[in-house]
Amino acid sequence: MGKNLEISLLLDFYGDMLTDKQRDVVELYYNEDLSLAEIASHSGITRQGVRDSIKRAEGQLLDCEGRLHLAERFRRIQERLDEITDLARDIERVNDRFGASNEIYSKTKRIITLAEEISDAE
């Protein structure tokens, strides 16, 4: 089975909906990039057991996204935050050229910081 990059993202959002054991196996596979055989020898279950466990966990993560659409919602939020940051930088540049108001400068800086804080808090 090929590793599905989307699963790694869904794990960030919904990892806490899995049991500890499921999450461990999926994290070893997707985040630590271990093979099925390595996880099997590491956890004392069969390679097939590991594969089944990962398949079940993937199903649950995809089911969570199908219900809550968190990854999709945060992707759209991120697009808009990126645009807000670009606009704030544009305002800084226009302000540099014309008014050079310190007040506008400090307020655009703060907007950029807030947009970053929202992104990082995901």
Place this chain on the structure above:
Amino acid sequence: MGKNLEISLLLDFYGDMLTDKQRDVVELYYNEDLSLAEIASHSGITRQGVRDSIKRAEGQLLDCEGRLHLAERFRRIQERLDEITDLARDIERVNDRFGASNEIYSKTKRIITLAEEISDAE
């Protein structure tokens, strides 16, 4: 039992994690503000059955929030978006007084629109 306002909010975020039947009952109770007796006569189950069903659903919604913290995450996002909107309005006012740049004006308007779009997409 008292109606818990937080549940209504959690229902917005996690309602799709409940079964259709559970969601119906909780929505009648919290969003339509029906009494347990009204829901019982409406759904053909006992008042105690309705109460148990609501309690179970509340437990699941609270469990989802305990794991994913979505309501809390979006509350923090909203606080920052409100601050971004206030800053953009401040920039508009400073720009009105001093530079009166059309470019700054249109870019602050766009920031305010994007912040609104993020809020509404919750």
